[in-house]
Amino acid sequence: MVHEIPPRPLGVGRLLIVVYAILALAATGRSAFQIISRFDEAPLAYSLSALSAIVYILATVALIAPGRTWYRIAWITISFELLGVLVIGTISVTAPSLLGLSSIDPFGKQATVWSAYGLGYLLIPLVLPVLGMLWLYRRRSVAGSVATRSVA
Amino acid sequence: MIEWFLWLQLAVAVGAGAFCLMMGVLGRLPNDFTIGAALVVEVLLIAQLVVSIVAPAFGNVASGSTLEFYTYLVSAIVISPAAAFWSLIERNRWSTVILGVACLAVAVMLYRMNQIWVFQVA
Numbered sequence: 001m002v003h004e005i006p007p008r009p010l011g012v013g014r015l016l017i018v019v020y021a022i023l024a025l026a027a028t029g030r031s032a033f034q035i036i037s038r039f040d041e042a043p044l045a046y047s048l049s050a051l052s053a054i055v056y057i058l059a060t061v062a063l064i065a066p067g068r069t070w071y072r073i074a075w076i077t078i079s080f081e082l083l084g085v086l087v088i089g090t091i092s093v094t095a096p097s098l099l100g101l102s103s104i105d106p107f108g109k110q111a112t113v114w115s116a117y118g119l120g121y122l123l124i125p126l127v128l129p130v131l132g133m134l135w136l137y138r139r140r141s142v143a144g145s146v147a148t149r150s151v152a
Numbered sequence: 153m154i155e156w157f158l159w160l161q162l163a164v165a166v167g168a169g170a171f172c173l174m175m176g177v178l179g180r181l182p183n184d185f186t187i188g189a190a191l192v193v194e195v196l197l198i199a200q201l202v203v204s205i206v207a208p209a210f211g212n213v214a215s216g217s218t219l220e221f222y223t224y225l226v227s228a229i230v231i232s233p234a235a236a237f238w239s240l241i242e243r244n245r246w247s248t249v250i251l252g253v254a255c256l257a258v259a260v261m262l263y264r265m266n267q268i269w270v271f272q273v274a
Contacts, residue, residue, distance in 0.1 A: 011246035029223045
């Protein structure tokens, strides 16, 4: 039994994983629906929607799976998401036509998980990567000093 | 879809979510009450699935996209058993919080389903 490891961040991490999983499900469901029903309408936006869904799934897996490689993949995917929500969020508000969108309504039919910085998803897509990075950073110090971390 | 039934479901999901969140914050492990609350949300979702499949035969047709409606409904049906399953494997307070988050996510999805069925123009 190793007692130096505070159970709390690990627990919060679990919550993070669940929210990621729900967001992955939401993004996958929505993009699948958009691509099946009206891909021609805004191919670029809907492709990005699908890409974000894949990245969310990958991030969820990377947060769960142990090991250095997955830890690195978690950093990459979460950084990508933050970049995505900032860049696509900005474009979706300032120049929606660049994405082939005729509407900037974050709750509308053309909305993606990143539209208007994820406003249609209660800004969770904007906040989550930051929390994810904080958690990854904290976990690094724990994982680095105690090799037996997984022995709970 | 029956509108009043969906509103009832939404109230139950929000109530169950708040209850589980509170219990989690109080440090309770997942118990019969919190897992039971998630189970009630799930049973109502399955009832809604049956209702939604049958309703069009009685002239109650979705105004919006049926495909989108079912994407939400099926996703919602998956969420709370997943959280309940998790809470059985991992016995700590965070699993109780997770049950609450799952119920609230279902509530948001129910709200969207209502928009699609009642207001959305296909």
